[in-house]
Amino acid sequence: MHAEEGDEEPPSMLWGRDPIFSAYARLYIKDILEIKESCQVPGIYFYKLHPIFKVDVLGTVVYKREREDFFCYGVDDGTGVINCLCWKDEQWKDHSGPAHGSKPQVPSHGGFNPTEQLKKLLHSQRCSSNLEIGDVLRVRGPVKTSRGQREIAASSYYKVTDPVLAVQISWMLEVPQLYRKFYDQPCQLSNNALGSNIADTDGGSAASSLLGRASRLLKDFLREKTVEKFRPYDLQQQLVPLVSSTPPQAPNPNPHQAPAPQEPAATQSSSKQLHKLFADTLQLLQDEGLVFRKVISPDQVYQASFGIPRNATQVTEQDRELQRVTREIIREDSKREKYAEKGCHVLHILSSVRQRYSRNVSKAVVEVVLKALECNSEIISATDNHYTAL
Template sequence: MQTAAMDPTEEPPSVLWGLDPVFSAFARLYINDILQMTESIQVPGVYFYNQHPIYKVDVLGTVVYRRERDDFFCYGVDDGTGVVNCLCWKTKLFQDEDGPEKSVKFSDGAYGGFNPAAELKKLREAHQQHCRLEIGELLRVRGTVKTSRQQREIMASTYYKVDDPVMAAQITWMMEVPQLYRECYDKQFDFKTDAEGSSANSSLSKATNMIKDFLKQKSVTRFRSYDVQDLLQPLISIKPQTSTAEQEPVAGPSACQQLRQLLKEVLQLLQDEGVVYRKVKSQDEVYHVTAQDKDLHIAVKDIIREDSKRQKYAEKGCHVLHVLSAVRQRHSLNVSRAALDLVLKALERDSDIVSTSDSRYTAF
């Protein structure tokens, strides 16, 4: 496999990578995405998935081939999307075949019937059993991503066989990984905003959190912009702007204009995140709070319950885009995908619906 490199203009500066929480975590990516990640041109060994810098991963899959050497195992791991080569080093317990019990003799009587050498041998055998896997067994690997001889592979720091007779571990994995993709990996991280830390961005972040806290604490179902405008007043600076050269006041937006602009940006951000939406767009700006809008929740639940009975959706469930289209027809044209995702998450948390696969839902 030929390793791809990012366009220098698209790759964020390496000094900012630590701002992305994915960089310091073992990313649970599909193997196909690991194989296709683009390599950094600044630091070889670091790769990018959707602008997220990644150098260590966590995979779970079936062993499809194995090779054993004196110092390591080489396992081919398949998670259903692709196969990656995993280099798993043997530990000292694995390599010491003779074991310390050969050179040191213990008396059972001296330890009240407990034989340390025999117990150590059992421990080593159990360890070897979990490290030496056969084809068809389930393996979990954590380690760094490397490219060797133009082939992508994982240098394991931790690996072990997963005993999963009823597929509980695999089912849990298949439910958690798509959620990580939706909430983290498929969303680009804004390095520029976090790096600059400008007062404008800081004020916007504070203002957004203030409105969110107010809506949550007061259990607000709907509001108008002037209902929350005064909450942001402490964030507006009333000091006159000055030029750096002469330190004289210069023309700039008034405090009232700054307040209105900040509120406009906050409300737009809340709509982008799906926290609020406008059921009807008119001059009377009424914003509905997604988490508190019972009518919206009932509409979504009824759509999934009714359409899940149809032959077309009975097996796999209703796709999220179908639900979104139906909600816009029955409830409001202005319901966004982000708002629907919040409602679906709440309904699933309350066991009103269940996700049958990624982006598909059915009712109990």
């Protein structure tokens, strides 16, 4: 059902060219629980090399837990059970009393009463989001891994009224067709999207594969060595084996012509290729938020922003500092009335981090740190873009 162990992920620069990446994938829960997380960008998953981060699920509620701000529903579609985190919306506030400053409505005989209609609408919305065991629930949202468990952080959800099973039968007929026509089809991405950012090789396919291997090689090195900071020349030599393993140039088509000296030219070409490949790989890591420059200076010192798990033997100083600053911002601002309900927006967190830590931090870097803090159960995502402290 899934990609083989030896298959390589396509470069992240090409993911947007797969239409499944932008859609809510209607996968079976069994496949959602088994799909492998990307080694390039946390929070992205692959089903047969199709990049997926948000899904659409229909199933029966088999367990329920309620908290002050959210519900946890266990949804079963017949292939597996997944936890769905569903946040309570505005309709859970008390709307029974009249609004401040408003005049009491005089009931009209046979007329339209806006207050009564609003109450009916809010009651209907509340009933559609408060489910019991045995109800049918439809959930849409990104896939997340929290405390080692796969779950769906619902961006929208509602109770499905299906007395004659028409909705469920339609769903059961449609999903297998989506698998046959799209999900199970080979992932074919155009390499033209890489453009001039890819090192010059003999073809677009070879270039994208080389860039992907170089990106994974540097990521593995930074994670394994728990690198705190580095300069470009410190890591450039890590890519030498990739450049030296490229196919040699074609033989001279004219055997009667004396061959020109190859060694100096080949050495110069390899050096340029190595420099170009490293520059493209470093730019790719910066775009993904995995490395950044805390201070823009001539010595070009880069920081590593990888999220280090709790059971790691060593955590870098800068990782601890950036995570500490981000965690304190969320904890402090979540207590303010403005952010008490939904939490702090990622752009607010980014602005605060730039003020306290470094003005050169990008949104991608903050998102990587937020993902690491959420995996460590230090914060929780209220919506796709809001975070609050636990």
